[in-house]
Amino acid sequence: MPVTVDSPVRIGKLAIGALGTLALALGTLQAVVEPSLPLLQSDLGIGPAQGSLIFITLLITGAVVAPIAGKLGDRYGGKRVLVILMAVVSAGGLLSSLAPNLPVLLLGQILQGAMVGALPLSFILVRKHLPPGQTQVAVGVVSGLFTGGGLVGMLIAGPIAEGLSRHWMFAIPTIAIIATTLIVSRLMPDDPPTESDSRIDWLGVILLSCTLVALVLGFMAITGGGLPPLAIGAVTLAVAALAAGWVAVERRVSSPMVDLRMLATPAMWSSCLVTLFMSLGLGMTVYLVPQLLSAPADEYGFGASSSDIGLFLVPATIAGVVAGTIAGIASRRFGPRAVIIAGTVVTAATLLFLASQHDAIWQMVVARALIGFAVSVSAVALLASTATAVAAKDTGIATSLLVVTRVVGVALGAQLGGVILGAGTDPVTDLPTETAFTTGFITAGVIAALSLLVVRAMKKGVRA
Incomplete structure (x- = not known):
């Protein structure tokens, strides 16, 4: 039972x-x-x-x-x-x-x-x-x-x-x-299954897996350049066809891998969208900041080595660690929705600050740490909110969708950052212009700010 x-x-x-x-x-x-x-x-x-x-x-x-x-x-x-x-x-x-x-x-x-x-x-x-x-x-x-x-x-x-x-x-x-x-x-005590009489939707598993692989590889191939328009269209159609096939299967099977009714609830789709926007902004930052730090010092960068960049990014990693515990406590005290809004505002504001102020190493280090903290706080609050907003039997699949969305979003954001720098490369120096970095940070800030349009749809309460 x-x-x-x-x-x-x-x-x-x-x-x-x-x-x-x-x-x-x-x-x-x-x-x-x-x-x-x-x-x-x-x-x-x-x-x-x-x-x-x-x-x-x-x-x-x-x-x-x-x-x-x-x-x-x-x-x-x-x-x-x-x-x-x-x-x-x-x-x-x-x-x-x-x-x-x-x-x-x-x-x-x-x-x-x-x-x-x-x-x-x-x-x-x-x-x-x-x-x-x-x-x-x-x-x-x-x-x-x-x-x-x-x-x-x-x-x-x-x-x-x-x-x-x-x-x-x-x-x-x-x-x-x-x-x-x-x-x-x-x-850890054993936790008996909550759906012992259901069947695994293996066709849905295969289609979702193929969709994710095609999305990541297809986006990397497209942003890498060199593909003719016909190939780009074919990749897009292939991803769309796989996604449509997965939705069609999930709507018809008796025990779907992902209950589309759960996915359509405001608590779930809003969490996925906020996670995607925040992850895209983080992915762009993860790519842009090291590139700017390593740019030649006689141009606009700092000429930092790989070891130097690693040290500069340590505060951001520490901030992400601290954010996990703080986000859990803050979510219980103020509610996940308030924590997510605060994290989104800080992320967007810091990215827009970087667009105009990036001429000192301390600015880069502090900004990257703030972004790492704010995004991590939002991510944990989103996971905590989702884990308690859906039915207990859907906790695993619901939170895993957010984890996947974040992984894919960071990867796509990094690729998008590369596209922006590639488009802004000076043919004489073969280096991205400073304007390209400014454009990248503004774009990342705007994408992160889009989360605020979605957060309002999130539920304030949780399911016991």
């Missing part, structure tokens, strides 16, 4: 701490590649173009796995699916640590990409075992520690790879994941 949440088994701080520690280890494993990419390219004998495949592979896998993991968690129980998913991630981490060449490393990254599904599964667990107010705080803690893992990964990757080897920078976080998974399995 379906399980209700009237009398859930309550969990304590140790269980939440175990979930948070697991998120920290996952974030660390996810982040070790970026700062050590030059070393990986040299060790494996690959170029920058091949190196970028590592990030693309992880992104696509995460976008595909998250909604599937969320749906399976709703059906079979979050704890059960989380443990299985962590076994897949651990296998990927160990494979990456032993990889002798790029194909094996890519296979490891494909398996590691499943880690994105851990967030919606964690939200299922806290939703089932905590009351709404505590759920919002727990969501903030888990999200913040996942972001914190990114900071840890960026800081330890280089020293471990240079002091030991590139193999250990994958192995050490993987060992931590295995250990914390065992602890979570012991401390």
Whole structure:
């Protein structure tokens, strides 16, 4: 029989701490590649173009796995699916640590990409075992520690790879994941499935996965330039056809992967739109700020090296970690809607400030930290709001859709930033003009501000 949440088994701080520690280890494993990419390219004998495949592979896998993991968690129980998913991630981490060449490393990254599904599964667990107010705080803690893992990964990757080897920078976080998974399995009570009599909509799963892959790869191909208009039209039609096919299937099956009625509620579609707008603005910022910092100092930039840029971005990562906990507490105190509005206003205002004031490093560092904090606060508030606004049986799929929207939005935003700089490149110096950066920051600010038009549709209350 379906399980209700009237009398859930309550969990304590140790269980939440175990979930948070697991998120920290996952974030660390996810982040070790970026700062050590030059070393990986040299060790494996690959170029920058091949190196970028590592990030693309992880992104696509995460976008595909998250909604599937969320749906399976709703059906079979979050704890059960989380443990299985962590076994897949651990296998990927160990494979990456032993990889002798790029194909094996890519296979490891494909398996590691499943880690994105851990967030919606964690939200299922806290939703089932905590009351709404505590759920919002727990969501903030888990999200913040996942972001914190990114900071840890960026800081330890280089020293471990240079002091030991590139193999250990994958192995050490993987060992931590295995250990914390065992602890979570012991401390977290079982959560029986809420839809034990439903069937998995595998056709919907396949169509949604194909739509996400086609969207990301198609947008990258189009923004990369070189495609004739006919090819661009074909890519657009292919994505539209896949999306339409998925909607048609979801409307007809008895147990859809995503209940379109839930997706059509103001709480859900508004959260998805706000997440998309904020993620697009963040993605553009993530791309534009390092480009401006590395631009020649005799032009308009600062001539910063990769190591310098990494240090300049540390405050932004720390701000994202702090934002997770603050957002959970603030959402319980003031309501998610108020937190989202505040985060949106700060993000848009800071981006517009950058458009006019970007001639000092401190301006870049402070602005990037403010944006990282505001976007993270909004993202956690959106997740907390969604996790408590939908029915308990839809927690996994609803929050996973927001996670996917954010991942895809950041990727598309980065591509959009690249298009703007490419269009504003000076043919003489082969460098983007300062005006191109100004245009990019203004565009990002306007996109983020569009969230305010959508927030008004969000519900103020939550479902118990």
